[in-house]
Amino acid sequence: MASKLMVGNWKMHGSLAANASLLSEILSGMGGVNCRAALCVPSPYLTQAQSLLAGSALALGAQDVSDHESGAYTGEVSAAMLRDFAVRYCLVGHSERRQYHGETDAVVAIKAQRALSVGITPIVCVGERLAEREAGLTEAVVKRQLAAVIHANGHCISEIVVAYEPVWAIGTGLTATPEQAQGVHAVLRTQLQAATAQAERVSILYGGSMNAANASSLLAQPDVDGGLIGGASLKATDFLSMLKAASR
Numbered sequence: 471m472a473s474k475l476m477v478g479n480w481k482m483h484g485s486l487a488a489n490a491s492l493l494s495e496i497l498s499g500m501g502g503v504n505c506r507a508a509l510c511v512p513s514p515y516l517t518q519a520q521s522l523l524a525g526s527a528l529a530l531g532a533q534d535v536s537d538h539e540s541g542a543y544t545g546e547v548s549a550a551m552l553r554d555f556a557v558r559y560c561l562v563g564h565s566e567r568r569q570y571h572g573e574t575d576a577v578v579a580i581k582a583q584r585a586l587s588v589g590i591t592p593i594v595c596v597g598e599r600l601a602e603r604e605a606g607l608t609e610a611v612v613k614r615q616l617a618a619v620i621h622a623n624g625h626c627i628s629e630i631v632v633a634y635e636p637v638w639a640i641g642t643g644l645t646a647t648p649e650q651a652q653g654v655h656a657v658l659r660t661q662l663q664a665a666t667a668q669a670e671r672v673s674i675l676y677g678g679s680m681n682a683a684n685a686s687s688l689l690a691q692p693d694v695d696g697g698l699i700g701g702a703s704l705k706a707t708d709f710l711s712m713l714k715a716a717s718r
């Protein structure tokens with residue numbers, strides 16, 4: 471397995487001035503970091519982040535991509551446009567997109583396909599809501615979400631990254647225990663193994679209130695290959711300490 475992959479998700483936060491100071495603080499503290507790392511920034515800041523991250527060990531990521539290739543889709547951003555800014559990773563199917571923008575499993579699968587078609591690695595987010603966990607449906611939900619992406623992407627499936635983000639843990643301060651995370655990651659790994667001989671190439675990230683205090687124990691699990699970090703990626707010291715935890 472490759473080194474751990476740590477991905478920050480800024481969500482709808484930032485400004486030109488705040489981004490410049492956050493990125494300069496992170497970049498100046500990267501000594502000793504040897505994991506893979508990326509930041510998914512809001513689209514208007516791609517050009518700023520592209521220039522500030524150029525030549526650094528931090529890759530550029532986007533938070534969403536259109537399921538259309540081009541055309542009359544006001545407000546949408548295509549995969550080819552992201553590629554123009556040297557975007558390396560793109561989140562698809564984040565629970566906030568599924569919840570507030572009605573993204574279905576089928577749409578998420580096409581978004582993953584759009585990203586792959588231009589050489590961008592889709593980070594496919596899956597995860598159950600609290601009521602689904604309480605009803606014992608966690609496995610069924612995440613398998614259904616991943617199955618749609620596997621079905622639509624066939625032999626390219628070893629090129630994706632998967633992020634398991636229990637919806638009840640996102641931005642709530644409630645984190646899955648390392649054992650809960652490992653349990654779901656093992657299910658996803660088995661599903662990938664059934665789909666491709668190269669399942670070991672797929673990094674499976676954990677996301678949901680990951681922070682500087684709990685990162686090490688989550689990352690110690692055998693099938694936790696990294697993290698997708700929201701709130702804590704907006705604080706340079708926290709993000710750097712998580713990158714260092716992933717570099718051990």
Ligand code: PGA
Binds near residue numbers: 635640641678679701
């Ligand atoms: P959080 O967000 O770390 O703030 O819980 C994670 C995410 O939504 O990607």
